[in-house]
Amino acid sequence: MGTQYQDRTMAIPEIHPEHKEYWDAAAEGKLLIKQCDSCGEYHYYPRVLCPYCMTEKTTWKEANGTGSIYTYSVMRRGVSYAIAFVELDEGPKMMTNIVDCDLDTVHINQKVKVVFKQSGDEDNPGSFVPCFTPA
Amino acid sequence: MSIKGLAYIAGAFEHPLRKAPNKSVAALHAECAKGALEDAGLAFADVDGYFCAGDAPGGVLSMVDYLGLNVRHVDGTDTGGSSYIAHVSHAAHAIAAGKCNVALITMAGRPRSEGRSGVKQKIVGANVPDTPFELPFGPTAVNEYAMATMRHMHEYGTTSEQLAWVKVAASHHARHNSNAMLRDLVTVQDVLESPIIADPLHKLDCCVVSDGGGALVVVKPEIAKSLKRPLVRVMGCGEAPKGLLGGKTDLTYTGAIWSGPRAFEEAGVTPQDIKYASIYDSFTITVLMQLEDLGFCEKGEGGKFVADGNLISGVGKLPINTDGGGLNNNHPASRGGIIKVIEAVRQLRGEAHPQVQVKNCDIALAHGTGGGLASRHGSATLIMERV
Ligand SMILES: [Zn+2]
Numbered sequence: 001m002g003t004q005y006q007d008r009t010m011a012i013p014e015i016h017p018e019h020k021e022y023w024d025a026a027a028e029g030k031l032l033i034k035q036c037d038s039c040g041e042y043h044y045y046p047r048v049l050c051p052y053c054m055t056e057k058t059t060w061k062e063a064n065g066t067g068s069i070y071t072y073s074v075m076r077r078g079v080s081y082a083i084a085f086v087e088l089d090e091g092p093k094m095m096t097n098i099v100d101c102d103l104d105t106v107h108i109n110q111k112v113k114v115v116f117k118q119s120g121d122e123d124n125p126g127s128f129v130p131c132f133t134p135a
Numbered sequence: 136m137s138i139k140g141l142a143y144i145a146g147a148f149e150h151p152l153r154k155a156p157n158k159s160v161a162a163l164h165a166e167c168a169k170g171a172l173e174d175a176g177l178a179f180a181d182v183d184g185y186f187c188a189g190d191a192p193g194g195v196l197s198m199v200d201y202l203g204l205n206v207r208h209v210d211g212t213d214t215g216g217s218s219y220i221a222h223v224s225h226a227a228h229a230i231a232a233g234k235c236n237v238a239l240i241t242m243a244g245r246p247r248s249e250g251r252s253g254v255k256q257k258i259v260g261a262n263v264p265d266t267p268f269e270l271p272f273g274p275t276a277v278n279e280y281a282m283a284t285m286r287h288m289h290e291y292g293t294t295s296e297q298l299a300w301v302k303v304a305a306s307h308h309a310r311h312n313s314n315a316m317l318r319d320l321v322t323v324q325d326v327l328e329s330p331i332i333a334d335p336l337h338k339l340d341c342c343v344v345s346d347g348g349g350a351l352v353v354v355k356p357e358i359a360k361s362l363k364r365p366l367v368r369v370m371g372c373g374e375a376p377k378g379l380l381g382g383k384t385d386l387t388y389t390g391a392i393w394s395g396p397r398a399f400e401e402a403g404v405t406p407q408d409i410k411y412a413s414i415y416d417s418f419t420i421t422v423l424m425q426l427e428d429l430g431f432c433e434k435g436e437g438g439k440f441v442a443d444g445n446l447i448s449g450v451g452k453l454p455i456n457t458d459g460g461g462l463n464n465n466h467p468a469s470r471g472g473i474i475k476v477i478e479a480v481r482q483l484r485g486e487a488h489p490q491v492q493v494k495n496c497d498i499a500l501a502h503g504t505g506g507g508l509a510s511r512h513g514s515a516t517l518i519m520e521r522v
Contacts, residue, residue, distance in 0.1 A: 011256065013267035044382035045268035051381035071289070071386060071509075073281035073333045075273065077254045083278050085384060085509070092382025095509070097272045108289045119271045129271040 002102035008079050010097075010119040012126030018048050021060055026128045031063040031114050033090060044092035064089045065114035066135055074103045082106050086132050100133040111135040137371075137401050142227035142238075143359030144367045144519065146175025146352030147480040149458075153316040153465060155346040156248040160192050160468075161201050163243030163348045168202055171350035176362045177237060182352075184208040184235030186226055188218035190244045190348075190468040198241070208235040214376065214513025215505025216415060216466075218242070219351070219473035221515040224372030226353040236355045243348025244468020251469065252344050253277045253417075254332060265379075269510060276417065276469070277341060278333040279509035283386040284420040285335060290387055290435070293423065295335055297438035299326035301419035302339050302462050304446035309459025311488040316343045317463040326419075340419040342461035342471070349473040351480075365484040370404065370498070370518045373397030378511040389421075389504050390514030391428035398516035399430070404498060406430045409518075411482040411493045412453060413475035413501040416460040421504055422446075426453075429502060429516065448491040457482065457491035472503035476517065483521040497521050 015023055025032045035042050036050035037057040043050060050058050070093050072084035082098040084106070098106050099117060112132035120126035148170030150163060158166075164187070172178060185206045191198045195211040210225050212218055219242050226238035246252070253276035287293050303323055309315040321339060329338040359366055375393035399405060406429060414429075416422045423437035431453060432440035445451035458464045458478040461471040479499040481487045498520050506512035 008273070010271040010273070013271055014261060016262075016264070016267065019267065042382065045265060047264075047381075070384070071282045071286035073278045073285055073335075075254070075275070075278050075333045076331045077333075081273055083272050083274060083282065085282065085386070093379070093384040094382065095269050095272050095274065095379075108285065126271075131272075 002104045003074065003080050005099050005101055005103055006079055008081050009121045010117065010129060012120045013129060015127065019046060022046055023127045026116055026130060029116050031065050031130050032060045033063045033088065033092060034058045035061045042090045042092050044094045067112060069098065069106065069108055069110045069112060071108060072098060072106050074106065086112055097131045098133065099131040136231065138227040138231050139370050139401055139403070140368055141231035141356065142353050142369045143356060144223065144351060144369065144480050145354045145359050145362055145364055146171040146177065147477045148174050149349045149465065149474055149477045150243065150347040151314050152347050153314065153345040154247050155245050160190070160243055160245060163245065164191060164198060164241045165202060167243055167348045167350035168239055168241050171239070171352045175352045175364060177352060179203060181237045182206060182239045184226060184229055184238035186210045186222040186238060186240040188242060189213040190242050190470055206235070214515065216417065216470035216472045217503030217505035217513040217515040218470065220476060220501055220503040220517050221374050221513065223351060223353055223369065223476060223517050224374065224515065227369045227372065230353065230355045236358060238353040240351040240353065240473065241348065242468060242470060242473045244470065245346035246469050247344050247346045253341060265510070274507065274510060276507065277336060279507040280418040280420055281333040281336045283424070283508040286386045287420065287424065288335065291438065293438040295327055296323055297442045298340055298419040298423060299323040300442045301416065301422045301446065302326050304444065305416065305456055305460045305462035307447045308457045308491050309463035311490040312459050312464055315459040315464040316345050336418060342417050342466040343463065344469065345465050345467055347465055347467035349467070349477050351473060351476055366522045367480050367483045368520050368522050370520045371398040371400070371402030373516040375514045376511065377514065386509055389424050389428050389508065390512060391425045391502060391504070391516065394514040394516040395429040398518050402518040404518060408498050409500045410496045411457065411479065411499040412455045413479045414455045415471060415475060415503045416456055416462045417466070417471065417504070421508070422455070425502055425504060448493060454493050457487050470505065472505060472515065475501040475503055479519055483519055
């Protein structure tokens with residue numbers, strides 16, 4: 001029973017110049033987030049200006065890669081998948097998918113850890129993107 | 136500058152079709168424009184301001200050319216389904232500033248004929264900053280609103296039964312609208328027994344996918360008073376885009392918490408003064424959250440507020456969407472904001488269906504939420520008065 005996770009063709013993200021480090025790290029299984037050198041706040045998705053104090057002085061930091069589910073929804077049309085927002089230990093929430101588990105057991109406040117899945121398909125492989133699985 | 140009383144809505148038209156396989160989107164815009172101008176008693180030659188959003192093929196330039204307009208003010212603001220409510224505000228400002236005297240707003244589309252729906256992945260153009268970090272995860276209209284629903288349920292105890300009452304109210308009203316796409320009365324049980332599309336939203340929590348459109352004509356006071364239609368005056372407007380706040384994301388409220396107070400302050404009224412409200416109903420949750428955020432009830436009390444028929448005209452305290460709304464009547468181009476203003480105008484004129492007409496309807500509100508509740512959306516609030 002349950003709704004086991006199935007691999008799904010994920011849209012290939014467009015690589016913008018200022019995100020090269022992010023995608024290179026993702027290919028090595030690392031989740032990078034931006035921290036502001038001025039106000040100290042982390043933000044996500046990464047920008048060239050801190051969205052809180054607008055300084056251009058921001059630094060890539062490797063996230064712990066763990067957090068908890070803020071909210072989610074399992075799509076019941078077509079191939080089921082669980083879209084979610086995960087709140088990282090560092091604070092920011094990020095849109096993601098919950099993978100490699102029974103999707104019927106996903107719940108708010110569940111502890112999760114990052115796992116990378118490759119976007120695109122065999123014929124047209126894309127970047128690895130950060131998904132989460134129960135910790 | 137306050138726009139209170141400086142512009143009037145003189146013409147309103149909702150296209151009667153809900154399926155239009157044999158008409159182009161531009162043709163639907165033109166038919167809506169003609170309908171609204173005829174309703175006002177004005178001609179195309181009177182129009183000197185034109186407003187449209189992302190549904191308009193070719194944008195402002197193609198549409199002005201296609202419609203043969205000779206205008207001195209244009210505005211192509213696009214905030215999704217809330218655009219047209221913002222357009223009324225922008226038109227009022229332009230009129231107050233002397234930039235135009237007769238503003239035409241059109242919208243139309245045919246997602247039904249083109250096979251689009253809210254479970255399909257969004258298509259977004261190149262270079263949009265957020266899409267690399269979202270599109271791989273399959274955001275759609277329905278699962279975005281579903282995530283907001285899930286969190287609202289978690290924080291406030293909102294239930295699927297309470298949400299179902301929003302659909303029940305819409306179905307009560309749609310029975311009296313011969314153009315409505317869905318006219319059958321449904322019960323709370325019917326909603327709960329309809330299939331889940333994306334947890335926790337059922338099929339009957341979702342709006343219709345319809346072809347069609349609508350148009351509005353906003354004019355300066357002297358022109359409105361020279362026409363033969365009942366006078367509907369713009370009292371106040373508010374706008375607010377809301378996004379993911381750099382990761383300080385909170386999906387339990389909408390931009391209405393900002394646009395609502397701005398509109399109420401400009402109008403000089405409170406939620407208690409509103410006799411009728413058009414509340415954007417892309418999904419049942421949209422209504423519930425907007426009612427809280429606009430101040431019709433306390434935050435978190437939306438579930439109790441919408442239950443037990445409270446939104447049904449003649450039954451409850453706050454009649455909403457008496458045309459059947461997006462849930463039952465019409466959601467053309469998957470953008471319902473213009474229909475929200477049109478039904479409010481009908482109510483203020485006393486031209487709603489007699490079975491749903493609100494008695495002594497002197498002040499009405501139209502509010503739109505356009506875009507995604509779990510990404511970025513535009514909020515627009517408009518308060519109008521019959522004089
Ligand atoms: Zn900063």
